[in-house]
Amino acid sequence: MLVYPNIDPILLSLGPLHIRWYGLAYLAGVLLPFLVFKRDYRQRLNMSLDDIFNYISYLIIGIIIGGRIGYVLFYDFIEFLHAPYLIIAIWKGGMSYHGGAIGSIVSTILFAKRYHLNKLMLLDLLAIGSTIGIFLGRIANFINGELFGRVTTSPLGMVFPMGGPLPRHPSQLYESFAEGLLLFLILWVVRKYWAPRPGILGSLYLILYGSFRFILEFFREPDAHLGFIIHVFSLGQLLCIVEIFIGLYLCWLLRPKPT
Structure with missing residues (x-):
């Protein structure tokens, strides 16, 4: 053992x-991919630094909203029916990977459409x-x-x-x-x-x-x-x-x- x-x-x-490890992991998990693939974002997609920072903002919003909605709908739906306000109660904890994934995909598609990028x-x-x-x-x-x-x-x-x-x-x-x-x-x-x-x-x-x-x-x-x-x-x-x-x-x- x-x-x-x-x-x-x-x-x-x-x-x-x-400052918690969990919060740091979330932050690093969003920022590190842009450092690792900076060349791809800049050269293949022709994104400026402002575009990248804007995309990061889209992603963070998408992950938080999607992750929270996904958790409430997938894992806590009965409680949500009794207290719908819980869907915005982020401070109570509860994030779903699948919901966050959907949120990040939707935010990426919206960003690509707005900035005319290959989605x-x-x-x-x-x-x-x-x-x-x-x-x-x-x-x-x-x-x-x-x-x-x-x-x-x-x-x-x-x-x-x-x-x-x-x-x-x-x-x-x-x-x-x-x-x-x-x-x-x-x-x-x-x-x-x-x-x-x-x-x-x-x-x-x-x-x-x-x-x-x-x-x-x-x-x-x-x-x-x-x-x-x-x-x-x-x-x-x-x-x-x-x-x-x-x-x-x-x-x-x-x-x-x-x-």
């Missing part, structure tokens, strides 16, 4: 201001850049001791402060590796050596992320208030199935047309 490191979720305190190329960069945010976000989940895995006898198990006395899978680290690092490397290799047409990289992201997340959900503890939705499948897995089929459909739409 491994020992949980029990890192303080608060990185730095400046009087009443607390498929922009979505491809969003896809590969998102893996950086996922990698950092899952590490932050691990530091917070949240979203832990199921009880296990595996030597990889560890006891989480909020997970009871039994060892559990560090599923946050599994997801950080597979959905973050591994997916980034796959998309990077495909982009570098295959150079697919615009839109394929984003579609491939949907397929692979959905597949990795679907598998790793078997190691992750389901949400306590939801449990399993259908037999042994969680809500996250059902959403991933939808995501995979959307990715496959987009690949079919973007297939080479016969001449």
Whole structure:
């Protein structure tokens, strides 16, 4: 059994201001992709620095709104029906990856339309850049001791402060590796050596992320208030199935047309 490191979720305190690893991961997850792919944004899409900063603003708004609406609708809908105002209660916590993904896609399409940019190329960069945010976000989940895995006898198990006395899978680290690092490397290799047409990289992201997340959900503890939705499948897995089929459909739409 491994020992949980029990890192303080608060990185730095400046009087009443607390800087948390989770918030830092969110910020870095949005900004780092633009540093890594700065050349692509500047040269391939001909975006100025002002355009990039404006796009970052679009993304942040899209992620927050989409993530919050997604959480309320997917994971807390009954409570929302009783108290609709909860949809804006960001301070209560609760963000959905799938909702945030939808929000970032919508905001990217709106931005591309307004600034007359190739939306498929922009979505491809969003896809590969998102893996950086996922990698950092899952590490932050691990530091917070949240979203832990199921009880296990595996030597990889560890006891989480909020997970009871039994060892559990560090599923946050599994997801950080597979959905973050591994997916980034796959998309990077495909982009570098295959150079697919615009839109394929984003579609491939949907397929692979959905597949990795679907598998790793078997190691992750389901949400306590939801449990399993259908037999042994969680809500996250059902959403991933939808995501995979959307990715496959987009690949079919973007297939080479016969001449």
